[in-house]
Every structure is written in C-alpha cells, then in structure tokens.
Amino acid sequence: MKNTLLVILLSLTLHNSFSQKIDKSKNELKSGNTSNSSSSSSSSSSSSSRNSSSNDFGLAGLFVEGLLYVSFYSTIGDYRSENHLYNPLSKYPYFDGESGNFQKENDSIQYGNLMRFDVENHFLYSNNNLFGNHLKAKFRPFQYFYIQGDYRELIEKNAITNNYSNLSLFQFNVAYDRIRFKKFNLGWTLGATYVGNDVQKTGFSYGLHTDVFAIKNISFNSAMIWSRINGLPVNSFEIRGKYHKQNYFFALGYEHLKIATPNYNYMTFGAGIYF
Template sequence: MRIKPQFIAVLVFLCSVQLFSQNKLDSSKKDLNSSSASSSGSGSTSNSSSKESSEVDDEELGFFAKVFFDVTFGVFKYGLIGDYKNEDHLHSSLTPYPYYNFESGNYRNVEDSIADYRLRFDVVAKFVYNDNNLFGSHLKGKVRVFQYFSIQTNYHQLFEFNKLNRTTDQLALFYFNVAYDRIRFEKFNLGWTMGASYVGNEVRKGGFSYGLLTEYFMSNHISFAAAIKWSQVNSQPVNAFELESRYHKKRGFFSIGYERLKIGTPSYNFVTLGTGIYF
C-alpha cells in the first residue's frame, strides 16, 4: 500500500504543532513537577568496619574534631560574618538613602554626625522583556531591620503567549531571604543571602536558596547592582541572576539592566526597566 505524500505532510504538521505547542514555561513546570530520580545504592556493611572504627584512638579523634571545629568556626566568623574588632568598615552606619549627602551609598563612615538609621525600606518594581510572547514583572522588597541584617523578598511573574493555540501561560517565582552585608564601604557593599524559594501555579513547591549581592556607587549618582541566587526545587535548578545600572534622584531611582532565570531545563533572558524608592 502506497502512502500518499499529503498524508505524510499532515502527520509532520501535527507532530510539529504538538512539539511547539509546549512553551518554555510549560517545560519548566513539567521539570519541577517530575519526580526526581533517586538512585539509592545499598552498600553492604561488614563487621570489619566496626572493628576498624573501634581501633581509632580517642586522642586522634578528638584532635581531628577540634581541627574541624576551628576551621569551620573560622570560615563562618571571618569569611561570612567578619572580624568586628579589626575591620572598621563593619561598623559603618546605614544611610537614609543612597547619595543623601551626594557621595555615600548604602553605608557611611561612623564619624558622620548625622543620626544613625536603623530601619529602612527598599522597594523596586521592574518590567522584564524577552519578546512580544514572553515578558513579565519583578517586584522586590527589602526591610533593613538594622544596619547588619535585612529581610528581602523577590516576586517574579512571567507570562508567555502561545501563538499556535492562542493561550497564555503564567509562572510565579518567589524568593524569601535573610541578607547580610559582609563588606560595607561608602562606595561599595558586598553580601550574601540565605533563605527559601517557591514556585507557584501548578508547581507549588519550594526549596533552599542562597546567593550573593553587591552594589557599587559612582560619583555621579549612578550605581551598578548585581545579585545571584541559587536554589533547587525537586532536584531541578531554580536560579536567578540580575545586573543593572541605577540613576538615583533623592529617595528614588530608575534602572535598566539584564536578568537571567533558569527554571528547570529552560533558561530565560530579559531586558529590564524599573524604578525604586527608599523610605
């Protein structure tokens, strides 16, 4: 039986429609909802291992435990927290807003006679654009409870339009983190974040999140900010990177930048336009 070329063409068309009707947001959702493959290798334990462990000298075990504790404590204290006795920049005061005195960024020297600000709110709203079929918004809020730690949240809302079946798909991504600025100079700050991520809509799963953030302030009311967050949801990557320049005007600013999201297998690249306010 001879198959007609028209029939083959119809099959190819239907297969292509089925293939391309699944957009990137659909792929991300399926990746995050797929059950993670667990390869549990069962190792056999022998009686000889228990005999060997019993032969370990208590003094050697105590020595290695002390070394491990000292190294871990040193990395945590000096690497993540800092030495408040010898690093003067760690005592820098939080500013009411960047360039309040035409030169300082988020922090100022302790010699400044202006009263210390222990509480500050930073709110940012950005429009993210890939093309006419993929765009969204990014809202950020940061509460600087006092000059050392802050609490911040990120809310990404993505929309994707499918031309083939004329449907619009959505995906919501959240980050909830505690942030700590490890370096606090007048023109430059660098810190880390730690918390949780959550993907909404049909996924409704969360995971552990950690990252880095920094901002450099120039002398013409322009700053450059960058942040990166790593996370995993159902053993799939949920990462976010952003880089932007900001023009500051009193308690507000305008920004233009770039964002990249990786949610499951797909990656998303966006141009961003935004505005923010400090109060």
C-alpha cells in the same frame, strides 16, 4: 495525501518550536528528579561509615575549630577590628552626593540607626511571547541585616493557540552585608524559594549580592540566588545599572533564570523608591 502529510508535519514542527518553556518547567518541578538521590545517599553513607573509624579526633577537632573560625570570619566578620561593620545605613543612596547604602561612621552628616524600606519593580522582556514582572522589597531595620522578598510572575504566550501560561516564583531571604563600605557593599542571603501555581513546592536557597556606587547618581548591582526544588535547580541571576534621583531611581538590566531544565533570559527596565 502528500499535502495532508506535509501539513501535519509542519504543524508538529511549529508546535515543537513554539513549545511552552513555562509548562515544561512546571511539569519537571512537579515530577522531580529522584533518580540519583537514593544511590548517592547510600554511597555517601557507606563511605562516611568507612572513614569515620579511622578519624583522629584530636586533629579533627582542631580542624573543625579552625574551619568554624574561618567560616565565621568570612561570613560575619570581626566586629573588634573591622570598623566598616559599624558604618550606619544611609537615608538613601547619594543622599549626600557620595554615599551608597552606607556612610562612614565619622561622616559629618549622620542620621543614626535609620530604618529603611526599599521597593522596586521591573518589567521582564525576552520576546513578544515571553515576558514577566519582578517585584522586590527590602526591609532594613538597621545596618546589620535586612529582610528581602522577591516575586516574579513569568508569562508565556503560545504562538499557535494564543493561550497563556504563568509561573509564579517567590524568594524570601534574610540578607547580610559582609562588607559595608561607602561606595561598595557585598553580602550573602539565606532563605527559601517557592514556586506557586499548580507546583506549590518550596526549597532552601542561598545567594550573593553586591552594590557598587562608582559614579555620582549611578550605581550597579548584581545578585545570585541558588536553590533546588524536587531535586531540580531554581536559580536566578540579575545585574542592573541604576540612575538615582533623590529617594527614587530608574534601572536597566538583565536577568537570567534557570527553572528546572529551561533557561530564561530577560532584558529588564523599571524603577524603585526608598522610604
């Protein structure tokens, strides 16, 4: 009898220790977190109604106008005085031995308003039971903005049953580089995040990204995207080092994902090409 109880307790302990993070993420996203939404919305509406009566509309108008100007300047930029915003898109990073995603407007080697298509793929590895793949594509019609799509397929193996769980994560964004220097670019993204499988829910997303072209043929890039689905976070962070060779590159990096309550940490390695 004691041996039977020990076996049951041991099996339960092992089952909990190897519990599926992916299944937990999907179940939480399906059920959602709506406990605080009604109370927060009612409290915010009541407080806003109390404050609205005491507003000085003249001062408020000046404040809003100033805020809009600062927001526009910080997110879009001033094309009248910032020459770097006109820097043309490069053929591909280090095509001339020194330029990154952009080249100076007065550089001797110029190709005008190029159209570029960037594709990269990375294998994600956390452990033998948790791994995945990340496919990323960027369509750049010119230097002013680009469209980006990310598709991650996360896979987890149950160490006891040997069954597999999958989670499909899609991110669709319009991206804008606020700073377009020869060796450095920094910008933001706006779009949507979608979780497939049996979740099939979408949420608004926003993020930041940067590329640094510090050493010849070597660059570093990072990107962060925040979103919420059913009241729960679906966030991603990635940082990579890339070695460029002509119009392709090899990459090694790290990705952190937070999908509902569970956190995922992956080492990544992959490659990409510029068309």
